[in-house]
Amino acid sequence: MRPGLRGAILTVLVGLAAPDPAAQAATLILTMRLADAEWQVIRQDVLPPFEQECGCRVRAIDVPPESLTQRLKAMRAAGRMEIDLFAQDNMRLQELVDAGLVQTLSPAEAKMDPAILPALAAEGVLDGRRYFLPFRPNVQITYFNAKKFDADGLAPPRTWDALLAVGRTFKAKEGIGRVLFQGVGGAPTVTQLYEWIASAGGDPFDFADPGTVATFRFLHTLAPLLSPDSRRAKWDTTNDALAQESAYIAQNWPFGVRLLHDYGKTGIRTYSGWAGPAREAHVIGGDVLGIPVGAPHKDLALRLIGYLQSRAVQEVLAARLGWPTIRANATGAVAAWLKPSVEAVQEAMRHGIFRKNVPYWAGYERIASEAVERILWRAQGVSEVLPPLAARLDALRRGGR
Amino acid sequence: MKRRSLLGLAPITLYLGALTLVPLLSTLWLSLAGPGGLTLEYYREIVGRYQFGEAVGNTLGITALGLSLELVLGLAAALALAGTRRGRAAAQICLLIPLGVPTIVAAAVMRSVFSTVGYLNEILLRLGLIRLPVDWVGERALAIATVALADAWKVTPLMLLILLAGLEAIPGELYEAARTDGASRWRQFRAVTLPLLKPALTMALIVRGVDAFRIFALPLALVGRDLPVLSTYAYLEYIEYGSPHTSAASSVILLLMILLAVGSYLRLAGPEEVLR
Numbered sequence: 279m280r281p282g283l284r285g286a287i288l289t290v291l292v293g294l295a296a297p298d299p300a301a302q303a304a305t306l307i308l309t310m311r312l313a314d315a316e317w318q319v320i321r322q323d324v325l326p327p328f329e330q331e332c333g334c335r336v337r338a339i340d341v342p343p344e345s346l347t348q349r350l351k352a353m354r355a356a357g358r359m360e361i362d363l364f365a366q367d368n369m370r371l372q373e374l375v376d377a378g379l380v381q382t383l384s385p386a387e388a389k390m391d392p393a394i395l396p397a398l399a400a401e402g403v404l405d406g407r408r409y410f411l412p413f414r415p416n417v418q419i420t421y422f423n424a425k426k427f428d429a430d431g432l433a434p435p436r437t438w439d440a441l442l443a444v445g446r447t448f449k450a451k452e453g454i455g456r457v458l459f460q461g462v463g464g465a466p467t468v469t470q471l472y473e474w475i476a477s478a479g480g481d482p483f484d485f486a487d488p489g490t491v492a493t494f495r496f497l498h499t500l501a502p503l504l505s506p507d508s509r510r511a512k513w514d515t516t517n518d519a520l521a522q523e524s525a526y527i528a529q530n531w532p533f534g535v536r537l538l539h540d541y542g543k544t545g546i547r548t549y550s551g552w553a554g555p556a557r558e559a560h561v562i563g564g565d566v567l568g569i570p571v572g573a574p575h576k577d578l579a580l581r582l583i584g585y586l587q588s589r590a591v592q593e594v595l596a597a598r599l600g601w602p603t604i605r606a607n608a609t610g611a612v613a614a615w616l617k618p619s620v621e622a623v624q625e626a627m628r629h630g631i632f633r634k635n636v637p638y639w640a641g642y643e644r645i646a647s648e649a650v651e652r653i654l655w656r657a658q659g660v661s662e663v664l665p666p667l668a669a670r671l672d673a674l675r676r677g678g679r
Numbered sequence: 680m681k682r683r684s685l686l687g688l689a690p691i692t693l694y695l696g697a698l699t700l701v702p703l704l705s706t707l708w709l710s711l712a713g714p715g716g717l718t719l720e721y722y723r724e725i726v727g728r729y730q731f732g733e734a735v736g737n738t739l740g741i742t743a744l745g746l747s748l749e750l751v752l753g754l755a756a757a758l759a760l761a762g763t764r765r766g767r768a769a770a771q772i773c774l775l776i777p778l779g780v781p782t783i784v785a786a787a788v789m790r791s792v793f794s795t796v797g798y799l800n801e802i803l804l805r806l807g808l809i810r811l812p813v814d815w816v817g818e819r820a821l822a823i824a825t826v827a828l829a830d831a832w833k834v835t836p837l838m839l840l841i842l843l844a845g846l847e848a849i850p851g852e853l854y855e856a857a858r859t860d861g862a863s864r865w866r867q868f869r870a871v872t873l874p875l876l877k878p879a880l881t882m883a884l885i886v887r888g889v890d891a892f893r894i895f896a897l898p899l900a901l902v903g904r905d906l907p908v909l910s911t912y913a914y915l916e917y918i919e920y921g922s923p924h925t926s927a928a929s930s931v932i933l934l935l936m937i938l939l940a941v942g943s944y945l946r947l948a949g950p951e952e953v954l955r
Contacts (some may be wrong), residue, residue, distance in 0.1 A: 344918050373921065453811045454795070463904045464919050504918050508813035510903035524796045640920045648730075655905070 845879020
């Protein structure tokens with residue numbers, strides 16, 4: 279065969295075999311960390327209408343907040359960014375910015391619907407630049423076993439003193455602690471601790487602050503009244519402890535409401551929680567949306583952000599999952615069984631505080647976890663544990679890592 | 680011929696090089712690479728932490744206790760099965776079931792047994808043997824024992840399989856000769872079974888020992904971070920605290936511990952046992 283003819287045939291064959299770029303639907307990769315029940319709603323109810331509208335596919339992947347940075351770094355190092363959009367814990371933003379992994383958004387790109395709550399709209403600006411956009415605020419509420427409380431004529435505690443009294447009553451009656459503190463260490467413990475320190479009027483980043491010291495003293499007093507499961511309690515296992523009745527009262531995110539309902543645990547009710555000596559305070563957690571540097575489909579990612587912030591989506595999330603909403607106008611129909619917990623969430627949000635985004639959060643988490651571990655589980659004295667940790671924390675703050 | 684043999688070895692060499700040697704060397708490099716050049720700073724940092732000391736102690740405790748349990752139970756089951764013909768296949772299948780259970784499922788099962796509201800406490804309470812539920816993973820020593828027991832439940836069948844194969848390789852004539860000489864069963868066990876089972880025992884102890892040192896999912900799922908072992912320590916350093924250098928340093932220490940343990944055992948048992 280003549281070389282010219284062979285080349286022409288090959289060109290035709292390659293042309294026939296190659297897909298038409300216009301006909302190929304783009305696949306957008308979105309990462310989040312959700313519970314199974316939450317993923318079901320996102321995958322079945324939220325994403326399909328968007329896929330239809332944009333003519334694209336959205337692959338939603340579960341990525342824990344603690345490993346997102348490493349994954350993005352690995353993808354960048356490999357020269358192949360695969361993630362288009364991520365929802366990330368609002369406490370783990372600084373590390374993404376410091377590592378240069380997230381895109382800054384221009385005012386036009388960051389333009390938000392005026393119905394988005396101003397307090398939440400302000401979130402996502404770091405070092406004077408807008409990197410993130412609000413998606414899902416979250417706040418911990420308190421779950422209690424109404425049957426057990428009623429049996430002992432107890433009311434859900436509204437103050438630290440009342441919490442101690444409840445703990446003492448259960449311990450005296452059953453010989454085992456029934457109050458749960460998420461004492462496993464790491465993010466669950468530190469989130470709860472942060473909230474308690476704030477409600478005592480302390481500075482969570484200063485272990486010599488009187489409010490912080492008072493919080494640890496209170497924890498030391500509470501330690502013998504805690505459920506043994508507290509040592510292993512984190513966000514998911516807290517639901518187990520409540521469902522199996524190894525704990526009668528615990529703080530946790532609202533995702534447990536649906537789980538407990540699905541398992542027929544209707545006797546577990548919710549309310550906003552208790553106040554410390556200074557005030558009632560609840561950490562506003564949740565996820566914000568960001569676009570990685572080098573994301574292959576930035577325009578589509580921006581469209582998806584707008585869609586996820588829309589009234590329709592926020593109403594689905596509120597109605598189906600009981601998620602707090604970022605909008606003032608997304609108060610759609612909520613199922614009757616979800617209403618009390620939605621009210622508890624709204625009440626907790628009224629006492630909401632944002633955690634400070636600091637570059638040394640991972641180091642802080644380590645030191646705070648150690649303080650809790652030694653004071654709660656090793657019964658070491660507060661005045662013995664805190665001073666050296668305060669010095670370490672101070673050095674960490676000055677070092678900035 | 681020689682060239683063909685070398686070619687035949689290429690895939691395994693490539694496999695070992697790409698998937699074992701390169702990650703190993705990268706981990707070693709990561710553990711030593713400081714901002715200003717090679718450093719032992721990350722080793723100093725973790726060795727200075729009390730949690731790391733506990734992780735080393737817990738790893739050794741779980742390995743020693745778990746391995747002892749598995750050896751005793753595996754050997755007892757292998758001896759019982761080796762002397763049985765009827766119903767042996769059924770018994771073997773039943774005994775092997777835990778080996779097929781994924782570790783995380785085994786941990787979930789064990790949690791329902793050992794939790795404060797679990798089956799074990801319920802049984803003991805109903806029998807009146809305890810007045811209050813016991814937190815089986817609350818105290819460190821108890822938690823080590825619980826994890827070792829849970830691990831033994833899952834992996835003793837592997838020990839059983841290796842030892843059973845070893846027992847069946849022992850020629851029956853040796854037992855006949857021993858019986859003719861009037862040796863008791865205990866004497867037969869000591870003089871015939873144990874010495875000839877040594878290669879299988881060595882293999883079983885090395886295979887299971889290396890695995891026991893690397894135990895990860897079971898303590899994490901059963902006890903949580905309250906019982907750190909070296910592999911969970913390395914994992915949390917990387918995932919939770921974003922510190923790949925200290926994570927790599929603890930992984931290298933784990934590797935050294937494994938090499939030291941295997942080396943010491945081979946020195947005691949004789950290296951020819953694994954080369955047979």
